[in-house]
Amino acid sequence: MIAEDVWDLATHEQRLETPAVYRPGACPRCQAKLHLHDLRVRLLVGQAERCTEVVRFRCADRAQCGATWQVLPAFLARCLWRSWAVVASALEKGEPSPVAPRTRRRWRVRLASHAQALVEALRVDSGALVGALIGAIGLDARRIELVGHYRSVSGAAAGGALAELAAWVHRLVPGIRLM
Ligand SMILES: [Zn+2]
Numbered sequence: 001m002i003a004e005d006v007w008d009l010a011t012h013e014q015r016l017e018t019p020a021v022y023r024p025g026a027c028p029r030c031q032a033k034l035h036l037h038d039l040r041v042r043l044l045v046g047q048a049e050r051c052t053e054v055v056r057f058r059c060a061d062r063a064q065c066g067a068t069w070q071v072l073p074a075f076l077a078r079c080l081w082r083s084w085a086v087v088a089s090a091l092e093k094g095e096p097s098p099v100a101p102r103t104r105r106r107w108r109v110r111l112a113s114h115a116q117a118l119v120e121a122l123r124v125d126s127g128a129l130v131g132a133l134i135g136a137i138g139l140d141a142r143r144i145e146l147v148g149h150y151r152s153v154s155g156a157a158a159g160g161a162l163a164e165l166a167a168w169v170h171r172l173v174p175g176i177r178l179m
Contacts, residue, residue, distance in 0.1 A: 001028070002167045006073035009083070011041060015073075018176040019055045022071045028174075031137070032061035045081045046090075046098035054145075057160060064093060074167045077160075079177060080107075084166070085159035092158075111144040118146060122171040143179060 003140055006012050015021050020036050043051050043052055054072055061063040077084050082099070090099035091107060116134035119139060122130050136149045151161040166178040 001067050002074050002078070002170050003070045003071050004171070007075050009044075009052060009075065012073040012075070016053055016055070022056055024057045024071065027059040027061070027065060027067055028066045028067040028069070030059060030061055032059050032065060034058065034069065035060055040070070042076065044082050044083060045159065046085075046086045047083060050059060064145075074163050077162070077166065078170070080179075083159070084138065084163035088157075088159035089161055090173045107179060111147065111179045112142055115143045115146045117176065118143065118169055118178065121169045121176050124172040125168075147178075 003022060016039070019039060023036065026032065037056040038101035039053040041051050041056055052074075054070055056068055056070045058068045059069075061083065064155055068150045074080055075083050075085065077087050080087055082090075082110065086097075087107065089095055089096040090104050091111070097104060115137070118138070119134055119137075119141070122133065132153055133146065133149055138152075139146050147161055147165060150156070150165050151158065154161060154164065156164055162178065169176050169178060
């Protein structure tokens with residue numbers, strides 16, 4: 001799960017002082033209550049702060065469900081072990097980056113791949129923003145074009161655009177990755 005109201009490390013660390021504030025309303029699978037389960041160390045590769053923690057909650061209905069849910073603040077890139085700000089700066093060609101060249105190449109290739117799955121996810125949302133985005137890029141676009149148009153429509157900075165778009169598609173179709 002992504003906490004879409006936490007956009008920087010300072011806010012996140014402050015919340016970790018009272019981890020229960022991250023508690024979602026109910027278990028997404030069975031709607032039972034969720035209990036605070038634990039804190040897991042989360043690496044922040046390529047940042048001065050080497051790691052932080054993320055909160056996990058466990059479904060109160062252990063017999064029937066027992067699901068565990070991790071709540072990731074929106075500024076962290078799921079599965080990439082970095083903040084979206086670090087990812088965005090690593091994607092800028094010619095910029096010095098703490099991210100290894102082969103990782104940067106892999107990310108660029110992913111962003112150059114077709115955006116079809118993402119566009120289909122976004123179409124679940126019927127808002128005006130989706131209409132503007134899909135109208136501008138068409139159905140055949142690549143992910144990088146989707147990100148670029150999202151930036152121009154939303155006015156977000158590069159890292160912010162990646163984070164917002166990633167959180168948005170995940171909310172519409174849980175599990176889908178921007179890159
Ligand atoms: Zn449950």
